[in-house]
Amino acid sequence: MRGQVVVGVDGSKSSLDAVAVAAREARLRGCGLRVVHAFIWPLMGVPLGPSPLGPPEGGLRNQAERLVAEAVEHARDAAADVTVTSAVVTGDALPVLEAESRRAELLVVGSRGLGGFSGLLVGSTAVHLSAHGGCPVLMVRGESDPTEPIVLGIDGSQAGDTAVEFAFAEAAFRGTGIIAVHAWTPWNVEVPSPQDPSTPYASEPGMPADGKERLLSGALAGRLERYPGVPVERTVVRGGARQALIEASRNAGLVVVGARGRGGFKGLLLGSVSQAMLHHAHCSVAVVRGPADTGDPLAARPADRWSWSSERSSD
Known part of the structure; x- marks a missing residue:
């Protein structure tokens, strides 16, 4: 059974x-949409109902x-034919949406909510969920086409392989193409075979241009036939x-990256590249965590599956 698309x-x-x-993502996937609001006020011990002196709808x-x-x-x-359910769930937004992501095919959030600090480019909710969510997280920025x-x-x-799968499935859903970008620097170090996740880079030092092309082709292998x-x-x-x-995102409808690549510090849940995309990309960004990150062998694979609570359903 397909999961739902969840939006906070x-x-x-x-x-x-x-x-x-x-809503459009749910329609493309042929699944339902779940709208979730994290309702923190019951935890604060404040009155939740209308004031005796105010209107009853207050x-x-x-x-x-x-x-x-x-x-x-x-x-x-946005998508009249999608079945929509909704929930007001007691709790802070981060744990509520993280829990929702464990049962979702895709989690969608805005780039900034109401609780952030003025001047920040992206809210803490998007960053946290990209690092800890149990499914791919799509952060919506502006009017991406x-x-x-x-x-x-x-x-x-290997960790980025689930991002590749997500991108191809998403492109198939949308009926659009993919621009596959591999960036390299001369000081990359050699990776033993089989790849060791503790090694920082995926290519050999001084690898010629045709070697980089082979690396890119290897990462895409199999997807071109399936899609x-x-x-x-x-x-x-x-x-x-x-x-x-960032430069490529100027003319894109979506940027897809893995939560962590081969660079950075071991133990970090969100790599520097994915963080940079969340903060600086010119379009919406999808961050896809691999099975090793989520503990779920089906996580981040949309082609395969991809406390007081008030629940409602709308067809």
Whole structure:
């Protein structure tokens, strides 16, 4: 059975943008959409109902129900044929949405909510869930055109293989193409065979350009046959992966990266490249964690599956 697409809402414009994208993603996948609002006020011990001196529709609980109802209507406007359920769940947004991600095919969030600090480029919720979520996390930024190609960051690592699978499935859903980008620098170190996850890079020092092309081809192997309708443009760039992907995102509908590549410090849940994309990409970003990161052998594979609570359903 397919999972649902889950979207977190907090009443902000950013979260409503995420709702519209999530509804379209659910329609593309042929699955339902679940709209979730994390309702933290019961944990604060404050009154939740309307004031005795105020209107009966007042109060924090009614406010939460209204913002979820608005989000459901927004989802209907974006994809009328998608079945929408909604929930107001007691708790902070991070643990609530992380728990929701364990049962979801895709988790969608806005780039900024209502609780962040002015001047930050991306909210803490998107960063946290990209590092800890149990499914791919799609952070919606602005008005990304879903007909534009998907930019896929490739480093040749085993950990990035689930991101490659996600990107091809997503491109097939959208009916668009992929720009596969591999960026390299001269000081890459050799990786033993079989690959050791503790080694930092995927290519040999001084590997010639045709070697980089072979690495890229190897990462794409098998997908071209499984997704014959997805056109792929291959790009090898000498330089840093972050800048190469940020630049490529200018004309993309989505950037897809793994949560962690072969660089960085062992033990970090979110790599520097994926963090840079969340903060600086010019379009929406999908961060895909591998099975080793999530502990779920089916996680991050949309082609395969891809406390008080108020629950509602709308067809």
